[in-house]
Amino acid sequence: MFYDQAKIYVKGGDGGAGAVAFRREKYVPEGGPSGGDGGRGGDVVFMADEGLRTLVDFRYKRHYKADRGEHGQGKNMHGKGGEDFVVRIPTGTLVKDQDTGEVLADLTEHGQKVVVAKGGRGGRGNARFMSNTNKAPTLAENGEPGEERYLTLELKLLADVGLVGFPNVGKSTMISRVSAAKPKIADYHFTTLVPNLGVVELEDGDSFVMADIPGLIEGAHTGAGLGHEFLRHTERTRLILHVLDIAGSENRDPLEDYRIIQEELQQYSPELAKRPMIIVANKMDIPGAEENLKRLKESLGDELEIFPVSAATGEGLKDVIYRIAQLLPDIPAPEIFVREDEQHKFTHAEEKERFELTREDGVFVISGKEIEKHVKMTLFESEEGVYRFQNILKAMGVDDALRAAGIKEGDKVQIAGVEFNWED
Incomplete structure (x- = not known):
């Protein structure tokens, strides 16, 4: 699993x-x-x-x-x-x-x-x-x-190339054709529930790693479906292959599919949407594909490279693989990836005060990383150890804080689970 x-x-x-x-x-x-x-x-x-x-x-x-x-x-x-x-x-x-x-x-x-x-x-x-x-x-x-x-x-998977697209557009078939990966392939949505990695080896000895990212759906950037689970694995890829069902075999419009997936990438992270991308127009062996391919080229113009392929027959895949091999050496590895809505989480907690004094059920409770460490390191069986701990409390200002809080003779003070009786 x-x-x-x-x-x-x-x-x-x-x-x-x-x-x-x-x-x-x-x-x-x-x-x-x-x-x-x-x-x-x-x-x-x-x-x-x-x-x-x-x-x-x-x-x-x-x-x-x-x-x-x-x-x-x-x-x-x-x-x-x-x-x-x-x-x-x-x-x-x-x-x-x-x-x-x-x-x-x-x-x-x-x-x-x-x-x-x-x-x-x-x-x-x-x-x-x-x-x-x-x-x-x-x-x-x-x-x-x-x-x-x-x-x-x-x-977050480390792969050179990531395949993205709607469910059932042929990503698993494609990676099984060009690598030794053996993902589950069937004619229904979400056949792939986990990312699959495959190593693509070329005739000249070069190779690269391709990741089959499970199908995205509209709203994936908000976590719809398994959106965040899948999008995470596109973050480290250097090149994105957007796979489209160019035949519209499920009564879908490939141009609308392209727009939706691009919007999901943009909403998840603008940085991710800027990654180099190639369009793979799959299912060219199905009637209606040629007409939709023409519409797609007219819509995108020279914005992106489009490769018509048939993952089922293997037609056109070789051209895509060799184009990827040409592009990868010039694409740098992405830096540490942080989504915009995660930026605020990069925090370094700093304690402004050396300790905090509260009162619970009549007991004065002193908390704080520094003072609790001193309690745990003090050897209370030794009279000298107790005397040294008392001096530490004075030096940190704990005595003064307790007096200011109105502590009286015989009141209890608790630090790190250890109770003391106050004697002035």
Whole structure:
């Protein structure tokens, strides 16, 4: 089955905790601190693989977590870093943050990599906190939590040529004739429900990739039918082949079909509508085709090249293939593609305040990425760790904000799920 969209969860590995330890050796009665640092958590890395064709693997596994770092140990032994989790995805996959819509990566080349969830740094051991005023610190840090996020993956086929047109105009027959692709072919609408790729090889050894895009219908740009599902796969093609049923074999007017499909491309993206295009007038073996071909040429003039063919008999296909081979070397690959109505989704969320203070059921709740990270990295079993955390709260202005909000002795404060009692 062909899957071209997926939603998954990724999480970088947590950092390992730093150790609290002291030298305990013979003839060293007062050994100094020797707690090592925790190891860094592993990253979740996406790597493009041209051997993959769909996102079907992400249908069955949706959670991806990298290894956490090992904890530090005595004798200044640092923890081992966590292994990166490398996830292979098809080339042509667009990776977006599900919450913000931010495009994180557009993987279009084999072997291309991107880190989508960073691992947390390891916590520092007590050896790091020794100073002139504190020769024997009992303070250490827990590891930093790994980055986590929900992602949306969108596969957009990488093909040189894309066949577009109404259902049942002969696109599948055409690609089966010129390549080794074997799409389902039948005399009814929407025979093709998924895109098909075929490699077209020429006698001189040159080749190009052709994609049979399932039939479009009027209103496809708004998602009618499976509009967005199909139009997505035209975005990376360098050349568009617009296939028309020039015989009007289903009581359709090929000129009206041409106008409608062009309008759908324009509405989906003006940039897409500007791509180089060739008109393939198919079904020339059916009566009435010659008259409609003449009307089409009169209507378009020299605007576009028109090739009369019969995909059923193979007549005229060779001319189309060699013309494509002539044009492709001069057509550059399209840049990263963004539809106009998606432009606003390219956002980088920035926190204006270091924390946010709210009150829920009489409890003062403090939230914010920075303050929550400090909670998770604080070793509350250590008196020095608690004292250091209190100083962090003061430095960030949390104490002042709580007093301004009217906090009183004995009131509860909650940060990252941990509750504290307020003592002034």
